[in-house]
Amino acid sequence: xxxxxxxxxxxxxxxxxxxxxxxxxxxxxxxxxxxxxxxxxxxxxxxxxxxxxxxxxxxxxxxxxxxxxxxxxxxxxxxxxxxxxxxxxxxxxxxxxxxxxxxxxxxxxxxxxxxxxxxxxxxxxxxxxxxxxxxxxxxxxxxxxxxxxxxxxxxxxxxxxxxxxxxxxxxxxxxxxxxxxxxxxxxxxxxxxxxxxxxxxxxxxxxxxxxxxxxxxxxxxxxxxxxxxxxxxxxxxxxxxxxxxxxxxxxxxxxxxxxxxxxxxxxxxxxxxxxxxxxxxxxxxxxxxxxxxxxxxxxxxxxxxxxxxxxxxxxxxxxxxxxxxxxxxxxxxxxxxxxxxxxxxxxxxxxxxxxxxxxxxxxxxxxxxxxxxxxxxxxxxxxxxxxxxxxxxxxxxxxxxxxxxxxxxxx
Numbered sequence: 258x259x260x261x262x263x264x265x266x267x268x269x270x271x272x273x274x275x276x277x278x279x280x281x282x283x284x285x286x287x288x289x290x291x292x293x294x295x296x297x298x299x300x301x302x303x304x305x306x307x308x309x310x311x312x313x314x315x316x317x318x319x320x321x322x323x324x325x326x327x328x329x330x331x332x333x334x335x336x337x338x339x340x341x342x343x344x345x346x347x348x349x350x351x352x353x354x355x356x357x358x359x360x361x362x363x364x365x366x367x368x369x370x371x372x373x374x375x376x377x378x379x380x381x382x383x384x385x386x387x388x389x390x391x392x393x394x395x396x397x398x399x400x401x402x403x404x405x406x407x408x409x410x411x412x413x414x415x416x417x418x419x420x421x422x423x424x425x426x427x428x429x430x431x432x433x434x435x436x437x438x439x440x441x442x443x444x445x446x447x448x449x450x451x452x453x454x455x456x457x458x459x460x461x462x463x464x465x466x467x468x469x470x471x472x473x474x475x476x477x478x479x480x481x482x483x484x485x486x487x488x489x490x491x492x493x494x495x496x497x498x499x500x501x502x503x504x505x506x507x508x509x510x511x512x513x514x515x516x517x518x519x520x521x522x523x524x525x526x527x528x529x530x531x532x533x534x535x536x537x538x539x540x541x542x543x544x545x546x547x548x549x550x551x552x553x554x555x556x557x558x559x560x561x562x563x564x565x566x567x568x569x570x571x572x573x574x575x576x577x578x579x580x581x582x583x584x585x586x587x588x589x590x591x592x593x594x595x596x597x598x599x600x601x602x603x604x605x606x607x608x609x610x611x612x613x614x615x616x617x618x619x620x621x622x623x624x625x626x627x628x629x630x631x632x633x634x635x636x637x638x639x640x641x642x643x644x645x646x647x648x649x650x651x652x653x654x655x656x657x658x659x660x661x662x663x664x665x666x667x668x
Contacts, residue, residue, distance in 0.1 A: 364657050
């Protein structure tokens, strides 16, 4: 009986346990799932040990001294150097050296340009001389044509007298005969001075063991610095080595302008501070030319207000200082052909201070006053040696009377 009661109790207990399990599983299925918390769990970092605190050591390991700890040896290393790349500095490109045009026959090549600008003089004379009857009125017109072209009073009267005599002797006049007659008389008028032929060679060779020294003078605005640069091209084209002296220190950018001309043909420019002593720069230029063994030294001088005594004294000083090295071989006076008779006034002033040995006439391409060639030669008794026929770098040409007259009167 007791065994039966014990079995019943065990069965009840088992059934109750199974029932609880079933009910629990049903409640779990009915509970809605909980969404994960959006707030992150922040774990506080372990507190840093304070000075004097001992680090915790596991209880099963005995504490060891620092000498007993086997640590790898790490040698200190120097920090890697910081390389800062500097931006590359671009060197200014060296100016390309040009090869100037040869000077031989340069005026012949520029003949068309000259003939276009001087047509009024030559063609006007030929037209008047071709008239069937050359009365006094015609001869007066011929005189007016020559005077308008700035030939000057005395040369005009001389030319008219010679033309009248030859026309009277010639009698009949064909166009070709008139052209030949006029050509011969104009060449005679241009090519002689004081009864002798002019030497139109630009003196750039010294008889001493020094370079040829050329001083360029003239009023600012006549193209003096430009002419100096173009003359350097002429000399380089003829195989000469050149040193430039920028002694015009009073005109803004004059030295820069001259240096640019020199760099184009490989000629060095000696210069000084703006407003510096021109004589000192001229002296240094000649000194450098001697040291380098240059063939020619070209000195560009100041030219402000030619009527001022100070400028004239300055030019005289430049000449004296330069001649401490060697005598000047050439003094070129630059005149603007468009100024006509005013150019003669300038020429007289400069001739009183320095011994002018040659004339450079610029801007002949823009004027019909080609007669200034005759007038200035008669005024100073020195030849026109160079003429400028334009703004081009190679438009400076040696003056050749025959080529000049041929351009005036045409074919």
